[in-house]
Amino acid sequence: xxxxxxxxxxxxxxxxxxxxxxxxxxxxxxxxxxxxxxxxxxxxxxxxxxxxxxxxxxxxxxxxxxxxxxxxxxxxxxxxxxxxxxxxxxxxxxxxxxxxxxxxxxxxxxxxxxxxxxxxxxxxxxxxxxxxxxxxxxxxxxxxxxxxxxxxxxxxxxxxxxxxxxxxxxxxxxxxxxxxxxxxxxxxxxxxxxxxxxxxxxxxxxxxxxxxxxxxxxxxxxxxxxxxxxxxxxxxxxxxxxxxxxxxxxxxxxxxxxxxxxxxxxxxxxxxxxxxxxxxxxxx
Numbered sequence: 001x002x003x004x005x006x007x008x009x010x011x012x013x014x015x016x017x018x019x020x021x022x023x024x025x026x027x028x029x030x031x032x033x034x035x036x037x038x039x040x041x042x043x044x045x046x047x048x049x050x051x052x053x054x055x056x057x058x059x060x061x062x063x064x065x066x067x068x069x070x071x072x073x074x075x076x077x078x079x080x081x082x083x084x085x086x087x088x089x090x091x092x093x094x095x096x097x098x099x100x101x102x103x104x105x106x107x108x109x110x111x112x113x114x115x116x117x118x119x120x121x122x123x124x125x126x127x128x129x130x131x132x133x134x135x136x137x138x139x140x141x142x143x144x145x146x147x148x149x150x151x152x153x154x155x156x157x158x159x160x161x162x163x164x165x166x167x168x169x170x171x172x173x174x175x176x177x178x179x180x181x182x183x184x185x186x187x188x189x190x191x192x193x194x195x196x197x198x199x200x201x202x203x204x205x206x207x208x209x210x211x212x213x214x215x216x217x218x219x220x221x222x223x224x225x226x227x228x229x230x231x232x233x234x235x236x237x238x239x240x241x242x243x244x245x246x247x248x249x250x251x252x253x254x255x256x257x258x259x260x261x262x263x264x265x266x267x268x269x270x271x272x273x274x275x276x277x278x279x280x281x282x283x284x
Contacts, residue, residue: 004129004192007066007074012055012081023048054086063128064090075128093128097196102147104202107154109169114206117154117169120199121146121184127192135191142193149183159205169203176200 022044029041058064060079067073068088076082077095084090100121109115123142125131131138153176154169161168169176177199184195 002072002129002133004127005074007076007084009076010083012057012083015051015055015083016081019048019051050086051083052086054084054088055081056084056090057081059092061094061096063093063095063125065093065128065132066090072129072133077128091132093125093131095125095128097122097124100143100146101201102143102150105147105151105154106206107151109154109159110156111158113159115154115159115169116202116204116206117150117200118202119146119150119180120201122196122198123184123188123193124196125192126194130190130192138191138193141191142188145187146184146198149180149187153180153183159203169200173200 026041026044026048029037029044032038032041056064056076058076058079058081062079064076064084065072066075066084066088068085073085073088076084076090100123102118102121104116104118107115107117121142125138135141157167157169157172157176159168160170167175177197180198180200181195184198188195
């Protein structure tokens with residue numbers, strides 16, 4: 001497996017001055033007309049042309065990977081103007097931080113429910129030799145592996161966990177993002193890519209079950225609200241009976257307590273306004 005290594009190089013401006021110098025000297029020798037100076041001048045001009053092919057410019061946050069007749073020689077990372085090996089091939093690789101936004105993928109979660117999920121991956125190349133020579137088109141490799149890792153992580157957890165125990169895609173976004181980052185890093189190390197961060201950008205039930213899941217969530221919310229109302233109603237009834245007995249307002253037997261509890265619970269728990277019935281008299 002190839003690994004990135006720094007290439008030895010010379011300052012390009014000094015090399016350019018040297019090339020211009022030997023070119024000028026070669027032209028001068030050629031113009032003398034004698035055979036020997038002319039031969040030396042031609043050799044000097046050819047040498048200047050050979051050296052000229054080794055000049056290269058490296059932009060900031062960019063690496064030039066140098067190969068010589070199919071053999072990997074090294075990389076130039078430092079930005080500037082340099083003289084590398086003449087007749088070598090130099091391929092540019094961006095070292096800048098980049099984003100990849102995945103498409104919305106339809107995946108089945110661990111419960112078998114179809115969901116739509118998407119993520120953004122922030123990455124950069126840290127080993128230009130691996131990026132160029134270990135994989136074919138490393139950018140495409142990053143895209144495919146990112147979607148594969150996203151599918152794998154999404155299929156391990158449920159979309160939501162009603163009882164709030166265990167992990168879920170909706171409730172544990174930070175943990176899911178960390179696991180996705182680790183999964184991606186394992187897959188992309190071979191391409192010399194470092195995953196800086198990954199985040200979910202879209203998470204929803206698929207359209208065919210979205211309405212049913214919405215009804216389930218509404219039912220769960222109603223049940224939770226009813227539980228709180230019942231707890232409050234029981235507390236209110238207990239307080240009312242205790243207050244009546246402590247103030248000696250009225251003596252209630254078990255039957256009347258049961259009737260009072262029933263009336264108060266109906267009035268408090270009902271989702272509609274209670275309609276009072278006034279008993280004006282009694283036969284007994």
